[in-house]
Structures are given as structure tokens and as C-alpha cells.
Amino acid sequence: MSRIEPHGDVLAVWGSPIGHSRSPLLHRTAYDVLGLDWSYGRREVDETGFATAFAQRTPRWRGLSLTMPVKSLAFAAADRRDRTSELTGASNTLAFTDEGIVAANTDVAGMVLALADRGVTSAGSAAVLGGGATAASALCALAAIGVTEVALYLRNARRAAELTPLADRLGIALSPRTLDALPSGDEPLLVSTLPGPAQTDLELSPGRFRGVAVLDVAYDPWPSRIAALAAADGSSAASGLDMLVHQAVAQIRLFLAGTPDERLPDEAAVTAAMFRAVGRPVPAR
Structure with a gap:
């Protein structure tokens, strides 16, 4: 520019x-x-x-x-x-x-730098929760640090079609999944774009985030439910703040x-x- x-x-x-x-x-x-x-x-x-x-x-x-x-x-x-x-x-x-x-x-740069603050500057695969505009920015940020495979967790997996063209342009292989099958550590990095209130009904068990770097773009309230569970699993979550x-x-x-x-x-x-x-x-x- x-x-x-x-x-x-x-x-x-x-x-x-x-x-x-x-x-x-x-x-x-x-x-x-x-x-x-x-x-x-x-x-x-x-x-x-x-x-x-x-x-x-x-x-x-x-x-x-x-x-x-x-x-x-x-x-x-x-x-x-x-x-x-x-x-x-x-x-x-x-x-x-x-x-x-x-x-x-500037959301993309914000995500990249928030991850870098936690020592995450590269990854091959990641999970993204949610499928809105912030999820599109998350895909761009993940591509910037070398991610080529993303498991995309949505309440309605058919909405993945809206993000597939962007993923293709970024060289990311997108795997749509439903939010009732959250990752148990298969991906080393997870970015949640879900608002805080949308996290309350997620079925999350202890250990889900063990060994997983987490960026939760929610910040009101903080810690979010995902961030609190990540902390309980020994993983420090980067905040939306x-x-x-x-x-x-x-x-x-x-x-x-x-x-x-x-x-x-x-x-x-x-x-x-x-x-x-x-x-x-x-x-x-």
C-alpha cells in the first residue's frame, strides 16, 4: 500500500x-x-x-x-x-x-502477533472453531505462519463451503467438522472465533487442550470457557485482548x-x- x-x-x-x-x-x-x-x-x-x-x-x-x-x-x-x-x-x-x-x-496481523507472543510462529496444522468473518481472518493468519491443514469446527458443517474458496487460495486443505466433535489434541494449534456466550453449551472435557496452543479471540468475559479449560490443561491461551x-x-x-x-x-x-x-x-x- x-x-x-x-x-x-x-x-x-x-x-x-x-x-x-x-x-x-x-x-x-x-x-x-x-x-x-x-x-x-x-x-x-x-x-x-x-x-x-x-x-x-x-x-x-x-x-x-x-x-x-x-x-x-x-x-x-x-x-x-x-x-x-x-x-x-x-x-x-x-x-x-x-x-x-x-x-x-488488521485482524490478521493481530492474530499473528498474538500467537507470536506465546511463542507460536509456525505450525503445519490447526483447528479453527467458528465460520464467520473472523474465521476468514484466522485462516489468513494461519497461512502466514505456514499452516496447510485446518480442521474447521462448525455448528453446521455445510457452512464450510463459504470458506473453502479462501482456503484454496491460501493453499490450506480444509476439513469441515461439527462442534460436537472437538479436537482432543490432534492439532497443535487451535483458534476459537466463537463469542464467549456461544461457548457455554460446548461439550468440553478435561484434557481437550493439553499440549495445544490456543488463541481465543473472545475477551468478554475473560477468561472465556475455552481459555479456562486450556489453563486447567496446562495450556496458556492467548486472549482476544x-x-x-x-x-x-x-x-x-x-x-x-x-x-x-x-x-x-x-x-x-x-x-x-x-x-x-x-x-x-x-x-x-
Whole structure:
């Protein structure tokens, strides 16, 4: 992505539900460290309200963070998109620039870095729980660390057809399975994209996550049921908050410098402050 020139000083996160979002805390913390006089709020926006909210923007707007269920609408609203947006058909970031609206999907980088914080930088196979937009980002993240085989666990295995074309493009062999047959350690890595409430009725027995690296993108409440069981099995689960911090750093890079690839001034201090703000341990690396 070539350098762009964002403008304005107003930013926000949109989605539904949105009251639980930690993005305002993370972004305001980063802006304080960077000395940026930017505002960052939140707004309840669903699919039916997106067009109206989007039309109400003023020139003061610099960018948006997007969560479910409006990531695909954000993708469609952009003039330019990064590769991960193109792959997944979803964008969690929009930057308003003099060259148009630029979309990015920083969830993928957030997942890769959250796994790296736990020492997971490569794997050959993995399991993914859930089949929505976040699962598409998970496939991209897994491909980035060398995964070529994914067992995809869904409540309705027929939904795997929606992710199969993406898996094919990424060189991943997808094996659809149902959530009543969760892995017992066959895959060394598991990524759960299931919301916390959706985990309550899973049939999980002790030992399911023994020897398995776990990334659970849920974070409200934390620990999630999967994370608690992983901990009981001696496996430390990376939290959705870890992913959220890393993807927010990439968003701020885009909002500030016009690219998610250019590091922030004193980025280590910014990132550490963001981890502390949400009560997560600061990664050693």
C-alpha cells in the first residue's frame, strides 16, 4: 500500500453490540502516549444503520474501526483495500484520506502477533472453531505462519463451503467438522472465533487442550470457557485482548502514517501502555 495522507482528528469504532468494546480505551491510551489531540468514540451501528451513519461523516473524520456486523459493509465502502481485506471480503479499518477511503483488515496481523507472543510462529496444522468473518481472518493468519491443514469446527458443517474458496487460495486443505466433535489434541494449534456466550453449551472435557496452543479471540468475559479449560490443561491461551492490542497498533499506524507497515514513534512504549490499559501482561519480545 502506497503512502496516503489522512486528515481530520475524529475517529471511532462502529458495530453492534458495541458497549463492551475496548477500542476506545486502547486508542485513547495510544494517542496520549503519542501526544495526539485526537478524539475516539464508539457508536452502535448495524447493517441497517451503516449507510446513514456513514453519510453523516464530516471532513474532521480521520478513520474508523469496524467490528461485527459491519466489516463487509466497510469493505464495500472503500476506494482501495489491502490484500487481507481483498482475501477475506471484510475490513476492520477505514482511513479517510485525500486520495479516497482506504480499507485494511488488521485482524490478521493481530492474530499473528498474538500467537507470536506465546511463542507460536509456525505450525503445519490447526483447528479453527467458528465460520464467520473472523474465521476468514484466522485462516489468513494461519497461512502466514505456514499452516496447510485446518480442521474447521462448525455448528453446521455445510457452512464450510463459504470458506473453502479462501482456503484454496491460501493453499490450506480444509476439513469441515461439527462442534460436537472437538479436537482432543490432534492439532497443535487451535483458534476459537466463537463469542464467549456461544461457548457455554460446548461439550468440553478435561484434557481437550493439553499440549495445544490456543488463541481465543473472545475477551468478554475473560477468561472465556475455552481459555479456562486450556489453563486447567496446562495450556496458556492467548486472549482476544492480545489480538485487539496488536490490530489496534496497526490501525493507528494507518491513521497516522498512511500505512500499517510503518512503525509508530516509540512503538514499544505505545504497545506496552495499551497492554497495561486492558490488564494484559506486556509481551517480553
